[in-house]
Amino acid sequence: MTIKFHPAPENLLSCAAGSMPEALAAVMASHMAMCPRCRHELAVFDKVGATLLEEMPPETVGTAPALPGSAPVAATGGAQHVEHGDVPEPLRAAVGPRLDRIKWRRLAPGVWFHTVSLSEHSKASLRFIRVAPGLQLPDHGHSGSELTLVLQGAFNDAFGSYGVGDVLEMDEGIEHSPVAAPGGDCICLIASEGPARYNGFLARLVQKLTGI
Amino acid sequence: MSDREKLERIAANNDPQAYRALFEKFGPIVKAFMMRQGTDAATAEELAQETMLNVWRKASLYSLDKGSVTTWIFAIARNLRIDQLRKEKTWVELPDTYVEQASSEIAADEAISSEQERQKIKQALDGLPKEQREVVVLSFIEGLPHRAIAERLQLPVGTIKSRIRLAYLKLRTAVGDPDE
Structure with a gap:
């Protein structure tokens, strides 16, 4: 897997800072699970966080509470990941390990999606979308920021060609008309930030596809 | 100790x-x-x-x-x-x-350089222009996303993103060149 498109620096920094909106953070974490380069970048910026933490003016705290009787956990030797699958590790708790076993809902001929639930107050949305090979999605705009991560297959638009692991950022106002590459279905994870009344890309797509 | x-x-x-x-x-x-x-x-x-x-x-x-x-x-x-x-x-x-597979091999080197690295990061943070350091602190310490920083400072989101990007590049160079 050769990843060509990495997240923008400002997103990597906010990810290390723990300040990203929840849905966008899910896409970042999934990319990171697939990308050693960005894991390394995150580790560098964790150090920036540590340096800033050290500079905090300290608050008074009480004495250390009594420690629990239980012994600290033993090292596992790093063999935690035994489950195989093509869903990035951070999302497995939500949808299981395999993309083909996700509960897909059909949106239109050749287009399926699955929504991942977020915290109640989240104003963003997080969805998997699956598009049949060769299918072109209608022109659509975007509201707020959107982050897309390719999980399977590939797609093209006027700006480039995106394969597994690539991240695409769409800012407000950009329109594109992606085409799924021939071969297998193209599956992406898409986070849309923005007020609830616009549900981002998918809502607009439904509008285009159904004419509602 | x-x-x-x-x-x-x-x-x-x-x-x-x-x-x-x-x-x-x-x-x-x-x-x-x-x-x-x-x-x-x-x-x-x-x-x-x-x-x-x-x-x-x-x-x-x-x-x-x-x-x-x-x-x-x-x-x-x-x-x-x-x-x-x-x-x-x-x-x-x-x-x-x-x-990380390679971690055990690089661990020894990193142990030696970690204090130096900390100093470099600290210097790089102190050397940032005020408006760039501000957005870094708002991100890490106050936990604010780009949009919230934009509202707080009454600036366009694009300005916040570009300030964070510039800060990122300066901080990143302090600990060695990125892979790309």
């Missing part, structure tokens, strides 16, 4: 004295960090205690490839803040979830 040695003592002997020493050093700054997300002192103190309890429990999972002890504690505190204060799922796991 270094922080790292204290952590090793906790891992090896459940050493309560080593734990108390780490608590006294990190408890007060972690509490301050929690308060900057906008919580009261009592909740912040509970979260600082929970952070340190995680340090106690996970001491044996810590190794050098996770960076300095402070970096590890920062990541624990950051994730607790997302989970407990913002009530959101923490998608970005602690560094110990990822097992």
Whole structure:
């Protein structure tokens, strides 16, 4: 897997800072699970966080509470990941390990999606979308920021060609008309930030596809 | 005794004295960090205690490839803040979830250079233009996303993003060139 498109620096920094909106953070974490380069970048910026933490003016705290009787956990030797699958590790708790076993809902001929639930107050949305090979999605705009991560297959638009692991950022106002590459279905994870009344890309797509 | 040695003592002997020493050093700054997300002192103190309890429990999972002890504690505190204060799922796991293949080989070198690296990061942070340092602090310490920073400073989101991007590049160069 050769990843060509990495997240923008400002997103990597906010990810290390723990300040990203929840849905966008899910896409970042999934990319990171697939990308050693960005894991390394995150580790560098964790150090920036540590340096800033050290500079905090300290608050008074009480004495250390009594420690629990239980012994600290033993090292596992790093063999935690035994489950195989093509869903990035951070999302497995939500949808299981395999993309083909996700509960897909059909949106239109050749287009399926699955929504991942977020915290109640989240104003963003997080969805998997699956598009049949060769299918072109209608022109659509975007509201707020959107982050897309390719999980399977590939797609093209006027700006480039995106394969597994690539991240695409769409800012407000950009329109594109992606085409799924021939071969297998193209599956992406898409986070849309923005007020609830616009549900981002998918809502607009439904509008285009159904004419509602 | 270094922080790292204290952590090793906790891992090896459940050493309560080593734990108390780490608590006294990190408890007060972690509490301050929690308060900057906008919580009261009592909740912040509970979260600082929970952070340190995680340090106690996970001491044996810590190794050098996770960076300095402070970096590890920062990541624990950051994730607790997302989970407990913002009530959101923490998608970005602690560094110990990822097992890097090459980590054992580079660990020795990193141990030697980690103090130098810390100094370089500190200098780079101090050397940032005021408006760039501001957005970095608002991100890391106040936990604000780009849009919220834009509202706070009454500037377009694009301006905030480009300031963070510039700061990123300067901070990144301080610890060596990126791979690309």
